[in-house]
Amino acid sequence: xxxxWPCFYVFEKPRQEAAFIHAGSVHAPDLELAxxxxxxxxxxxPSRTAMWIAPESAIFSRTKEQLATGEHPxxxxxxEERDFQVFAKTSQKGVCVHQGTVRAREPWIALAxxxxxxxxxxxxxxxxxxxxxxxxxxxxxxxxxxxxxPGKEYRHERNYPVRTMMREIMARNQQTKKDGxxx
Amino acid sequence: xxxxxxxxxxxxxxxxxxxxxxxxxxxxxxKIEPGDWMPDGxxxxxxxxxxxxxxxxxxxxxxxxxWITRAxxxxxxxxxxxxxxxxxxxxxxxxxxxxxxxxxxxxMLDALLYGKAKYASVFNYPSLNWADNAAIGYLVDGAAxxxxxxxxxxxxxxxxxxxxxxxxxxxxxFQQGKEMVIQYSQGTPLQRxxxxxxINRWWWPSMMMxxxxxxxxxxxAVLIRWGVKTRTNDELRNTFVNQIVPELHAMGLSVPDPELxxxxxxxxxxxxxxxxxxxxxxxxxDGPCNHERMTARRQAHENGAWVREALQAYAQKHG
Numbered sequence: 488x489x490x491x492w493p494c495f496y497v498f499e500k501p502r503q504e505a506a507f508i509h510a511g512s513v514h515a516p517d518l519e520l521a522x523x524x525x526x527x528x529x530x531x532x533p534s535r536t537a538m539w540i541a542p543e544s545a546i547f548s549r550t551k552e553q554l555a556t557g558e559h560p561x562x563x564x565x566x567e568e569r570d571f572q573v574f575a576k577t578s579q580k581g582v583c584v585h586q587g588t589v590r591a592r593e594p595w596i597a598l599a600x601x602x603x604x605x606x607x608x609x610x611x612x613x614x615x616x617x618x619x620x621x622x623x624x625x626x627x628x629x630x631x632x633x634x635x636x637p638g639k640e641y642r643h644e645r646n647y648p649v650r651t652m653m654r655e656i657m658a659r660n661q662q663t664k665k666d667g668x669x670x
Numbered sequence: 671x672x673x674x675x676x677x678x679x680x681x682x683x684x685x686x687x688x689x690x691x692x693x694x695x696x697x698x699x700x701k702i703e704p705g706d707w708m709p710d711g712x713x714x715x716x717x718x719x720x721x722x723x724x725x726x727x728x729x730x731x732x733x734x735x736x737w738i739t740r741a742x743x744x745x746x747x748x749x750x751x752x753x754x755x756x757x758x759x760x761x762x763x764x765x766x767x768x769x770x771x772x773x774x775x776x777x778m779l780d781a782l783l784y785g786k787a788k789y790a791s792v793f794n795y796p797s798l799n800w801a802d803n804a805a806i807g808y809l810v811d812g813a814a815x816x817x818x819x820x821x822x823x824x825x826x827x828x829x830x831x832x833x834x835x836x837x838x839x840x841x842x843x844f845q846q847g848k849e850m851v852i853q854y855s856q857g858t859p860l861q862r863x864x865x866x867x868x869i870n871r872w873w874w875p876s877m878m879m880x881x882x883x884x885x886x887x888x889x890x891a892v893l894i895r896w897g898v899k900t901r902t903n904d905e906l907r908n909t910f911v912n913q914i915v916p917e918l919h920a921m922g923l924s925v926p927d928p929e930l931x932x933x934x935x936x937x938x939x940x941x942x943x944x945x946x947x948x949x950x951x952x953x954x955x956d957g958p959c960n961h962e963r964m965t966a967r968r969q970a971h972e973n974g975a976w977v978r979e980a981l982q983a984y985a986q987k988h989g
Contacts (some may be wrong), residue, residue: 491774496671511828512704514769516985528762531755532839546671548705579700582831612703614671641745642752647845652852656920 494543495521497529498574498585500536507539507585509574509614518542518622526624526632532642534635538624539572545620547594550612570618571597575610583614671705685709696897701827704770712896715889716826717773719898724764725782725789729963731757733797734806742800749846750803756839763832770828783968791949792875794957798868801854801861805868807847809876812914815840816906817880825897855921862922869918870926877941878949880907886946908938915939 492514499510510529515521521540530538570590574583586605591597597615624633640646683691688707695702702708731754738754741747765775781787792810797803818840822833854865881887881903893899901909915925916939929942951957 491776494769511763511766511831512770513766514775516981517988519988520981520985528759528766531759533835543671548671579698582827639748639752641749641846642756642839642842644841644845647842647849649845649848649852652849653917653920656852656856660920 492516495525496541496543496546497521497525498539498541499529500538501533503536505536507537507574509576509583510538512543522622522624530633535633536629537626538633540622541616541620545616547598547615548612549598551610565592568592571601572616572618572621573597573601573605574614574616575601575605575608576612577609579611583612588618589615693895696825696895699897700825701830702825703827711892712826712898713771715893715896715898716829717768717771719893720764720768720771720829720832721773721778721781722788722790724761724768724778725787726793727757727761727764728782729789729793729967730810732963732966733793733795733959734803737797737800737803740800753807753843753846756843760832760836760839763835764829767826767828767832779971783964783971785955785964788953790879791952791957792872792879794952794960794963795871795875796959798871799864801850801864801868802872804847804850804854804865805872807843807845808851809847809869809872809914810879811840811843811847813876813879813910815844816910820899820901820906823900829898851923852921855923866923869923873926874945874948875952877907877910877944880904880910882946882949883944907941911939911941 494512494514495518496512497510498507500507510525513521513524513528515524518540522538525538525540529535568590569592570588571594573586573589575586576583586601586608589597589600589604591600594615594617598613601613601615636642689709692702692708692712702712734750735754738747738750741750765778768778769775778787782789797806815837818833818837822830822837824830824833851865851869854861884890884902884904887903890899890902894902915930918925927942931940932938933940952960955961
């Protein structure tokens with residue numbers, strides 16, 4: 488039995504109006520199971536509205552440095568025109584964020600199209616992912632699988648008034664000390 | 671992912687030049703990502719740290735997990751269930767982060783289950799009664815958070831992002847433990863005795879969680895240079911002592927360290943000597959519960975084999 492499963496990149500949409508962001512990666516036997524595993528790993532606690540999964544091998548990546556050193560596109564046979572999802576990382580501490588979609592025959596052309604379509608994006612890294620290589624979560628299942636658990640308030644630190652409890656203890660200790668002196 | 675490596679597009683660089691460029695990136699506070707060039711030592715140190723950390727989260731479910739069925743009320747039961755489930759999730763974040771460095775899942779699990787890999791020695795101590803869950807949350811998770819908050823700023827992107835997620839959940843673990851310690855300390859004489867006993871037993875194992883003294887810590891210097899750690903073991907341990915000791919005293923509880931003293935000059939609490947013989951004995955497998963913990967883990971792993979096989983068979987059928 489093959490024990491090390493291939494790697495899949497996980498993208499998550501934190502809120503309805505937010506863009507997809509890179510959450511991390513999982514290893515799984517295939518795309519469908521990667522989506523299930525990604526749900527358990529990345530949306531176990533935080534609520535999400537959607538997830539996308541991409542095989543690592545489908546992601547075309549270029550850094551700012553690689554582009555600056557003047558790498559030229561290879562001469563492959565042009566493929567059928569298809570949609571590419573465009574992701575860019577714009578700060579060192581940030582993650583890759585979804586910018587939009589471009590249509591192209593191959594990743595290199597998609598990259599050029601992305602740079603043109605999103606001229607304000609100062610990308611440190613571009614990722615181009617063919618849309619047909621992605622597995623997207625089912626919108627009908629979103630609330631059930633990725634929604635929040637409003638009944639589980641006890642999982643948040645804000646529900647433990649330890650600061651107030653400590654303050655009360657301190658005040659009581661002060662009072663006892665004072666009473667001791669007075670007596 | 672297919673990105674051209676810098677070597678393919680620029681001139682071939684020597685290892686020395688690549689190392690200098692790598693260290694310059696770290697000095698600028700840049701995050702290192704999975705496809706980037708990194709020295710072998712960096713990769714190996716991170717695999718060691720992240721996988722040990724993952725093992726600790728997974729083994730860490732055991733001391734408290736045993737108490738789920740014996741929680742004193744429904745609220746505490748829900749809290750403990752959620753906490754233990756969080757620890758499993760933390761293990762998952764971390765194994766996935768280690769995999770981005772080329773570590774194999776089975777290789778890591780085998781290292782844990784068949785005795786080569788280390789995990790936090792603190793989980794080899796028994797939890798004898800409910801008050802132990804309070805002490806674990808307050809002391810063990812309190813110590814863990816200090817380490818994890820530091821690692822959330824570490825130079826390796828996937829590890830730092832896993833830590834950000836973990837810290838958010840871990841602070842719930844700490845607060846629920848602290849709440850219980852406070853409640854015990856303000857309770858009946860018997861309850862105060864129970865929590866003092868638990869603090870006495872968990873204090874030193876928690877102090878050992880920060881690892882050997884800086885003078886004995888072989889990995890620290892390079893980990894700090896490469897931005898994996900930003901504070902030393904002793905610095906973190908001292909922060910812990912100065913945070914916890916005044917709180918315990920305010921609650922009317924004591925710390926089981928006869929040499930603990932307050933240094934008026936520095937305004938800091940200074941702890942007495944740590945029993946490092948005990949630390950190494952427990953790390954090397956001879957603690958009170960090492961055998962029990964590994965037996966439970968091996969059994970869980972073997973009982974789950976059918977799930978892994980079913981996933982593989984399903985993928986083959988539909989692939």
